[in-house]
Every structure is written in C-alpha cells, then in structure tokens.
Amino acid sequence: MRSTFLSLLSLSVFAYAAVPSGTTSASAPPSSTPTKTSTCSFPPEQLFDQSIDHSVTSDKATFSQRVQVNNTHYKPGGPLFILQGDESSDMLCSEQFEFARWAPEFGAALMVIEHRYFGKSQPFGNNSYTNENLRFLTLDNVMSDTVAVVDWWRTNVTNGNGKNSPVIVFGGSYGGSLATFLRINHPDTFFGAVASAGPVRAFLPVTDDPDRFNRYGLVSQYWLDHAPEAAAKVRDGFKQLQEMVDAGNSTEIAQAIAVCDPPKKEERDAFLRDMAGIFGLLLQANTQYIAPLFNITGFPFDVIANRTLTAPSPLAAVNETINAFCLSSITTKGCFDWSLQCGDSIGVQETPFAYLKCSYFNFDQGDVAPGTIFAPTAPYDSTSSCQQTFNITPPTRTELVAKYHFDEATIRNTTRVIYSQGGVDPVRGIAPDQSWFEIAPTDPNAPRYVYADYATHTQDLAISFSGNDDPSLLRVRDQEKNIIKGWLRSANGTLNY
Numbered sequence: 001m002r003s004t005f006l007s008l009l010s011l012s013v014f015a016y017a018a019v020p021s022g023t024t025s026a027s028a029p030p031s032s033t034p035t036k037t038s039t040c041s042f043p044p045e046q047l048f049d050q051s052i053d054h055s056v057t058s059d060k061a062t063f064s065q066r067v068q069v070n071n072t073h074y075k076p077g078g079p080l081f082i083l084q085g086d087e088s089s090d091m092l093c094s095e096q097f098e099f100a101r102w103a104p105e106f107g108a109a110l111m112v113i114e115h116r117y118f119g120k121s122q123p124f125g126n127n128s129y130t131n132e133n134l135r136f137l138t139l140d141n142v143m144s145d146t147v148a149v150v151d152w153w154r155t156n157v158t159n160g161n162g163k164n165s166p167v168i169v170f171g172g173s174y175g176g177s178l179a180t181f182l183r184i185n186h187p188d189t190f191f192g193a194v195a196s197a198g199p200v201r202a203f204l205p206v207t208d209d210p211d212r213f214n215r216y217g218l219v220s221q222y223w224l225d226h227a228p229e230a231a232a233k234v235r236d237g238f239k240q241l242q243e244m245v246d247a248g249n250s251t252e253i254a255q256a257i258a259v260c261d262p263p264k265k266e267e268r269d270a271f272l273r274d275m276a277g278i279f280g281l282l283l284q285a286n287t288q289y290i291a292p293l294f295n296i297t298g299f300p301f302d303v304i305a306n307r308t309l310t311a312p313s314p315l316a317a318v319n320e321t322i323n324a325f326c327l328s329s330i331t332t333k334g335c336f337d338w339s340l341q342c343g344d345s346i347g348v349q350e351t352p353f354a355y356l357k358c359s360y361f362n363f364d365q366g367d368v369a370p371g372t373i374f375a376p377t378a379p380y381d382s383t384s385s386c387q388q389t390f391n392i393t394p395p396t397r398t399e400l401v402a403k404y405h406f407d408e409a410t411i412r413n414t415t416r417v418i419y420s421q422g423g424v425d426p427v428r429g430i431a432p433d434q435s436w437f438e439i440a441p442t443d444p445n446a447p448r449y450v451y452a453d454y455a456t457h458t459q460d461l462a463i464s465f466s467g468n469d470d471p472s473l474l475r476v477r478d479q480e481k482n483i484i485k486g487w488l489r490s491a492n493g494t495l496n497y
C-alpha cells in the first residue's frame with residue numbers, strides 16, 4: 001500500500017517567486033534580491049554548532065545548523081525577530097519576509113533558523129535519513145534548537161546587549177504551528193509569536209473528528225462561491241473519475257489525467273483525496289508571483305476556472321487544474337506521480353517531513369465529506385504507513401496536547417500570539433478559529449486573530465513580491481506590525497527605540 005503524505009505547501013515556495021522588474025512601490029524588494037536563493041544574501045547564512053540531542057547533558061555531539069543573523073538595524077534593547085524554519089529544502093532568508101522591512105522602525109535584529117534535517121542542516125550529513133538517525137527529529141529537539149540559537153544571539157552575537165531583548169518568533173504553515181508551540185512551551189524565551197496558517201486541529205485519530213473535512217470543504221466552497229459553473233463541471237468530472245477508479249479502469253484514468261502510474265483499486269481513497277488536494281494547492285498557490293511557475297499570468301484560480309469552463313468535457317475540466325499544477329515547469333516529465341502530490345515538488349523535503357508527520361505532527365490533512373464537488377473519501381489514517389515506513393506509531397492528539405498544550409483553552413489564554421489566516425487558504429479550516437478569540441480585547445497582549453480576505457496560505461509573512469498585493473493583505477501586514485508595537489509598548493510603558 002502506497003503511503004500518501006499530503007503537502008501543506010511550505011513557505012519555500014516564495015523563494016521561487018519571480019521578482020518583477022521595474023516595481024517602484026515602497027514595498028518592492030531590494031533590486032538585487034535574487035529570484036531563486038539557495039543561500040541568503042542579506043547577509044549570507046552562517047553555521048551554528050548545534051547539539052544533536054538536547055537531552056544529553058555532557059559530551060554533546062553536534063552538527064552544523066544554518067542560521068542567518070542580521071544586526072544591521074539592531075539597537076540594544078530592541079527586539080529580535082526570528083523566523084522558525086519549516087519543511088523547506090532550502091534555507092529561508094529574512095529578505096523574503098515582511099518582518100525584515102520592519103527592522104529599522106523597531107531597531108530589531110533579524111534571524112532565521114533552518115529546521116534540523118532540512119536543507120543543509122543535517123545532523124548526520126548524507127546519512128541523516130536512516131530510521132536510526134532520524135530518531136533525533138523530535139519536537140523537543142526542534143524547539144531546543146531555536147532556544148539555543150536565541151541564547152547564543154543574546155550572549156555571544158550581541159555581547160550580552162541582547163540579554164533582555166524581547167524575542168518574537170514568526171512561522172508559517174507547519175512553521176506557524178511551531179511558532180505557536182514555542183510561545184506556549186518556552187514563554188521565557190519567546191515574548192511573542194506570529195503564527196500564520198499553522199494547523200493545530202484535526203490531528204490523529206480522525207474518525208470522530210469533523211474538523212478533518214474542513215480543508216477540502218473550504219476548497220469546494222471556494223469554487224462554488226467564486227466560479228459556480230466551473231465548479232459544477234468539476235463535480236461531474238470527479239463523479240466520472242471516481243467511477244473509473246471504482247471500476248479499476250486504469251487505462252481510462254491515465255488517458256483522463258496524466259498520472260504515470262494509475263491508482264489500484266485499494267488506493268482509491270488516497271488517490272481521490274490527493275486529486276482534491278491538488279485543487280487545494282491551487283488555492284494555496286493563488287498569487288500572481290507564483291503563477292509564472294504554472295505558465296500562467298494573473299491569479300491562478302481565475303485563469304484555471306476560466307479554462308475549466310471552456311474545457312470540452314467534465315474530465316477535461318478536472319484535468320485543467322491537475323495539469324496546471326502537476327505538469328508545471330518545475331515538475332514536468334510528461335506525467336506525474338500522484339502519491340507525491342504535485343505541490344510537493346515545490347521545495348518540500350519529503351523524507352524528514354514525512355517522518356515528523358508520523359512522530360509528532362500527525363495532523364489530518366483532509367478527508368472529503370459527501371456533498372462537496374469532489375469524491376467523498378473514507379477516513380485517512382497514517383498509522384499503518386508510519387509503522388511500515390518508519391517503524392513508528394504516531395501519537396494521538398490527546399497525547400500530544402498533554403505534552404505540548406496546543407489545545408483551544410491554552411491558545412485562548414496564551415498572550416502575545418497573532419494567528420493570521422487568509423480567506424483563500426483552505427488550511428485555515430484546520431488552524432485556530434476566529435471564534436476562539438475575543439472580538440474586541442482591551443488587553444493589548446491578548447491573543448489575536450487577523451484575517452486578510454484576499455490572501456492565501458501564509459502570504460502575510462511574505463514581502464509584497466508583486467507590489468500589487470490586495471489591500472486586505474497590505475492592511476493585515478500593517479496590523480500585525482502595530483499589534484507587535486502594542487506588545488512592546490505595554491511591556492515598557494513606551495516604545496523607546
């Protein structure tokens with residue numbers, strides 16, 4: 001049985017964004033920003049000697065972890081903004097992110113930490129991905145890595161000047177969940193957090209959890225709300241596709257959509273879930289700067305919805321989204337491996353992400369409920385594939401919450417966290433919900449829910465690549481900056497830097 005590990009579409013996709021020429025708006029990136037950075041430029045990344053196993057107290061074995069540190073605008077006492085790395089296969093660089101623009105205003109230092117086991121931060125070099133060596137990929141170690149680089153920055157990098165600097169951790173998607181976990185579990189190190197679209201709901205086990213339908217329910221709803229006629233064609237196409245899968249008609253499936261290896265009958269649910277997932281990724285990638293990857297100009301959803309409308313048959317209509325995404329310039333080989341889901345080629349490092357999704361981040365990525373435009377699927381349970389692939393049994397949500405406290409009640413009463421969501425992003429369905437938060441808190445430190453109507457997955461964290469982001473997105477970025485100023489002001493009476 002093939003395992004499927006659906007993608008979240010990490011922040012790394014921003015690194016692929018084409019920076020348009022001739023943008024003169026205030027939010028345009030520096031003209032020398034490279035279009036595809038495998039290493040950082042402002043400034044280059046450096047290596048940090050990190051403990052492989054933080055639970056060992058003496059004679060610690062270490063590895064080189066990549067970090068980027070930028071003290072250009074730092075003023076003693078000013079904050080440190082740190083971006084928590086995620087499942088990206090390349091180093092994320094502060095210059096791709098909005099908070100770097102705030103540095104002069106805040107007198108802030110900037111830092112990025114690459115996540116252990118991703119990119120070049122490999123504890124055992126090229127041998128890091130054996131099951132034996134992957135065992136140090138734990139949430140405790142990941143969090144301790146970030147605490148350790150913050151301590152190093154406070155004492156060594158700033159010669160102690162950063163001792164009392166408030167540290168604000170940023171993260172998106174899986175990294176957004178990590179930002180939440182860091183603020184909750186290490187409040188002495190992290191003064192505040194910005195958690196963009198971080199899933200904290202719908203972890204295993206899934207069978208009784210209605211949240212598991214939220215992600216693809218939102219995708220279906222978006223099609224129905226914004227392209228109803230195209231949605232109706234997609235619905236008909238999925239019905240036919242489902243019938244072909246149930247009939248075991250592999251040849252017909254391969255003619256309808258360009259899968260290299262059509263699903264076997266027993267792979268029915270995994271396949272249909274992944275096909276719905278590609279429609280989810282289209283929405284998650286719905287920005288003009290990602291569009292060139294798919295050889296599209298404009299917003300991918302609008303372009304594909306139009307193509308869907310003019311497609312000659314319902315199956316061809318389904319094919320439009322799948323083709324645009326899966327046969328894009330970066331994945332192209334004429335056909336695609338559906339079990340990897342096409343978005344995974346966009347900068348996600350598969351093996352360690354699959355491992356951590358089995359060991360501590362086993363969120364349920366989405367089943368399809370009856371009544372959507374997609375084909376309904378049986379509950380997804382990664383337990384057997386985790387056992388088979390990595391020989392680990394994923395913990396339940398109850399076990400994880402008991403240890404790391406990311407339950408609704410704790411999120412409601414943990415101060416100084418911004419939970420940001422985009423209206424186009426289906427992942428918001430498995431992230432903290434607006435109803436968890438006070439509508440009009442009088443305490444500036446209250447946790448906040450912020451929302452940009454026309455923004456997608458983690459887009460608030462990115463710089464405005466195109467210079468023409470939607471006003472709702474520009475306003476949310478500004479709102480986040482002002483909320484953070486409120487935290488700092490209330491801690492110190494005045495914002496004295």
Ligand SMILES: *[C@@H]1O[C@H](CO)[C@@H](O)[C@H](O)[C@H]1NC(C)=O
Nearest residue numbers: 041042043070072100101103
């Ligand atoms: C640090 O980041 C700022 C933007 O906040 C940038 O202007 C500056 O060039 C960076 N410093 C270095 C040394 O690259």
Ligand SMILES: *[C@@H]1O[C@H](CO)[C@@H](O)[C@H](O)[C@H]1NC(C)=O
Nearest residue numbers: 077164165166488491492496
């Ligand atoms: C408050 O201001 C002092 C002096 O400027 C600084 O050392 C300290 O880090 C600030 N604390 C916070 C939480 O901003």
Ligand SMILES: *[C@@H]1O[C@H](CO)[C@@H](O)[C@H](O)[C@H]1NC(C)=O
Nearest residue numbers: 119120122124125126127128
């Ligand atoms: C690890 O693999 C990469 C890519 O295959 C190779 O360039 C590098 O030399 C290898 N490093 C070691 C230490 O074997």
Ligand SMILES: *[C@@H]1O[C@H](CO)[C@@H](O)[C@H](O)[C@H]1NC(C)=O
Nearest residue numbers: 048049050148152155156157
């Ligand atoms: C930081 O400085 C201390 C004191 O000089 C030193 O013992 C320690 O090794 C340094 N830490 C790192 C990570 O460089």
Ligand SMILES: *[C@@H]1O[C@H](CO)[C@@H](O)[C@H](O)[C@H]1NC(C)=O
Nearest residue numbers: 240243244245247248249252
């Ligand atoms: C499956 O293939 C057979 C033989 O080509 C055909 O008769 C049947 O209609 C197909 N069923 C579906 C659901 O596509």
Ligand SMILES: *[C@@H]1O[C@H](CO)[C@@H](O)[C@H](O)[C@H]1NC(C)=O
Nearest residue numbers: 294295296297327328329332
């Ligand atoms: C990109 O789209 C244009 C216009 O639709 C088309 O002519 C061209 O062949 C496409 N390029 C690729 C690589 O698909």
Ligand SMILES: *[C@@H]1O[C@H](CO)[C@@H](O)[C@H](O)[C@H]1NC(C)=O
Nearest residue numbers: 298299301302303304305306
């Ligand atoms: C979609 O089609 C409509 C009607 O033809 C047109 O007005 C609109 O500009 C098209 N949108 C895109 C993004 O192509």
Ligand SMILES: *[C@@H]1O[C@H](CO)[C@@H](O)[C@H](O)[C@H]1NC(C)=O
Nearest residue numbers: 255256257258315316319323
């Ligand atoms: C789906 O797209 C593939 C690749 O472009 C193409 O070969 C196939 O004919 C398409 N199928 C339909 C039903 O349009």
Ligand SMILES: *[C@@H]1O[C@H](CO)[C@@H](O)[C@H](O)[C@H]1NC(C)=O
Nearest residue numbers: 407408409410411412413414
């Ligand atoms: C926050 O909520 C959690 C879960 O109910 C509880 O254990 C904790 O004591 C609360 N903390 C505060 C400061 O109220």
